[in-house]
Amino acid sequence: xxxxxxxxxxxxxxxAEFPAANEVWRDYHGTxxxxxxxxxxxxxxxxxxxxxxxxxxxxxxxxxxxxxxxxxxxxxxxxxxxxxxxxxxxxxxxxxxxxxxxARMVMSALVxxxxxDDLYMYAVESLAGFYAGFGFISIPERDLPPGIRExxxxxxxxxxxxxxxxxxxxxxxx
Amino acid sequence: xxxxxxxxALVTDTRxxxxxxxxxxxxxLGGNLLAMxxxxxxxxLPLPTLPLTIPIIIASYWxxxxxxxxxxxxxxxxxxxxxxxxxxxxxxAYTILLRAxxxxxxxxxxxxxxxxxxxxxxxxxxxxxxLPDATFAIDREGKVIAWNRAIEEMTGVKKEAxxxxxxxxxxxxxxxxxxxxxxxxxxxxxPETGYxxxxxxxxxxxxxxxxxxxxxxxxxxxxxxxxxxxDRSGEVTxxxxxIRDVSDEVMTEAALQNAGRQLSTLTGILRxxxxxxxxxxxxxxSVGVMKFDDPAVLSFIDDLNNAANGxxxxxxxxxxFRDIGTSPPAWIPVQQAVRKAAATLSFGNVSLDAxxxxxxxxxxxxxxxxxxxxxxxxxxxxxxxxRIVVTYHLRPEGCAIIVEDDGTGxxxxxxxxxxxxxxxxxxxxxxxxxEILAITGISIRETGTFGTGARFxxxxxxxxxxxx
Numbered sequence: 001x002x003x004x005x006x007x008x009x010x011x012x013x014x015x016a017e018f019p020a021a022n023e024v025w026r027d028y029h030g031t032x033x034x035x036x037x038x039x040x041x042x043x044x045x046x047x048x049x050x051x052x053x054x055x056x057x058x059x060x061x062x063x064x065x066x067x068x069x070x071x072x073x074x075x076x077x078x079x080x081x082x083x084x085x086x087x088x089x090x091x092x093x094x095x096x097x098x099x100x101x102x103a104r105m106v107m108s109a110l111v112x113x114x115x116x117d118d119l120y121m122y123a124v125e126s127l128a129g130f131y132a133g134f135g136f137i138s139i140p141e142r143d144l145p146p147g148i149r150e151x152x153x154x155x156x157x158x159x160x161x162x163x164x165x166x167x168x169x170x171x172x173x174x
Numbered sequence: 175x176x177x178x179x180x181x182x183a184l185v186t187d188t189r190x191x192x193x194x195x196x197x198x199x200x201x202x203l204g205g206n207l208l209a210m211x212x213x214x215x216x217x218x219l220p221l222p223t224l225p226l227t228i229p230i231i232i233a234s235y236w237x238x239x240x241x242x243x244x245x246x247x248x249x250x251x252x253x254x255x256x257x258x259x260x261x262x263x264x265x266x267a268y269t270i271l272l273r274a275x276x277x278x279x280x281x282x283x284x285x286x287x288x289x290x291x292x293x294x295x296x297x298x299x300x301x302x303x304x305l306p307d308a309t310f311a312i313d314r315e316g317k318v319i320a321w322n323r324a325i326e327e328m329t330g331v332k333k334e335a336x337x338x339x340x341x342x343x344x345x346x347x348x349x350x351x352x353x354x355x356x357x358x359x360x361x362x363x364x365p366e367t368g369y370x371x372x373x374x375x376x377x378x379x380x381x382x383x384x385x386x387x388x389x390x391x392x393x394x395x396x397x398x399x400x401x402x403x404x405d406r407s408g409e410v411t412x413x414x415x416x417i418r419d420v421s422d423e424v425m426t427e428a429a430l431q432n433a434g435r436q437l438s439t440l441t442g443i444l445r446x447x448x449x450x451x452x453x454x455x456x457x458x459x460s461v462g463v464m465k466f467d468d469p470a471v472l473s474f475i476d477d478l479n480n481a482a483n484g485x486x487x488x489x490x491x492x493x494x495f496r497d498i499g500t501s502p503p504a505w506i507p508v509q510q511a512v513r514k515a516a517a518t519l520s521f522g523n524v525s526l527d528a529x530x531x532x533x534x535x536x537x538x539x540x541x542x543x544x545x546x547x548x549x550x551x552x553x554x555x556x557x558x559x560x561r562i563v564v565t566y567h568l569r570p571e572g573c574a575i576i577v578e579d580d581g582t583g584x585x586x587x588x589x590x591x592x593x594x595x596x597x598x599x600x601x602x603x604x605x606x607x608x609e610i611l612a613i614t615g616i617s618i619r620e621t622g623t624f625g626t627g628a629r630f631x632x633x634x635x636x637x638x639x640x641x642x
Contacts, residue, residue, distance in 0.1 A: 012529060012531035112527055
């Protein structure tokens, strides 16, 4: 933990809080959340923030999103509903907040919240072991639902070149 | 107006029509004849048939079945007189023949169209005639154009006596005097309809009144529903109104409300009485704990205390039963309902993960009670659960809210009657949960596997949930 009195909390974002997540994702491929098909989960640092100089995220600004944010988003994960399956992506922790277990917390929440469906993802190659801890297993790209596969059409099947690995998690509680 | 008056009017009307047709025929044919006798200019010969089409069209429209014979008759008279009286010419016979055929064709086409129109009107009248609800229709002038069999039975007024009548006479059977009805409100926005409450349901106006005149003077609660009759261009050509006797429904509803009130009062008295006696029992048990120190007796007192707690819980459930359905359903955030339920219970070492943040369902306001009873089952010591998870799952048939734990689960033999009202399961409150959900068409079932935990699925129909 970065400082005394900081209590991490994980919860699902409301639609009004999506802009705050978009702000965090700005450095992560410019990912944008869509309330109609996304569920976004976030780890917050709530309570009295006494030392967060090295762990910067978006501060609550003016507007309804700010009113709901009771702390600072330090890690995000998204579950997107495609017509043919659910895709996990947008798992992102700002550099300054890494190695504190925030991503593990947010992924645990996502996997529990969405455990009623099979989950698919393109995992960053180096994080395949991390996702395996949540029950994800590597699969051939052809086993991904077409709607999810579209995102990496540009890689023309060269997953190693794209440094990603298709993964799958069967529905069920952790 | 009685039946004889109507028959007289019809006969008079028929005579007038025949006289009009005959007059026009005489005028046009006679005009032709006169022109030829007096010597019409050569350029006009043979004389045109246009004037003669007027009586043919009128006759074919009014009497479609006789349209062609009348046309043939008129055309023949025209052809013969014109052929005889016109100066001879090379193509005279052909010209006259073509014009005569044209007259017959005009008569035939008008007769055909008029027949189709009559058939359409007849079909519409048949539909109205056999509607189970008392129904009448008026035209723009407020004259009755339809009065079906059901309204004849309801009011005792025969259609022969009312068709064609205006001046709000159709209101007399209901109010005892001519006055505007809902149909007039449709046509004229008539502010004097005098209904205590008129509501609009799409294009239909609906109102309910009590009239002392129907049911042989015993009075009846009747429900009016009226809407506009439109032509193909959307113009209002009249209005149709149906009247339903809802006396039985109103009386049944009133009786049920009375019974409900009495039952509520009675159960309230019983509940208070039981609670008072229970307080006395708790008092005795407290004294017993202080008075005895024999472990066997204390264990016995503890058992009695547990039984008393069970009775107290059942009193609370009966109070909740009294309240369900008393407030209208509403869109309820599920996460709030879960939190509200959790706040009333002690979880001890059992964790609760609820992941329903953006989900709202249309349900009875006592939705939190449903979760309370589901959580209570998981929290029962015999269940040995250490974790309760609440999630939701979007499916083609709706949204399933899933409440599951990692306890022992529910044996298959018990699943079937889990939500039934039975003495031994009443205390679990699952019947109450089932009833609260059923108010808005939500179902509940248990789909867990015995040995791995209980899993309750609350299935919300597609129109009953939204992710905000």
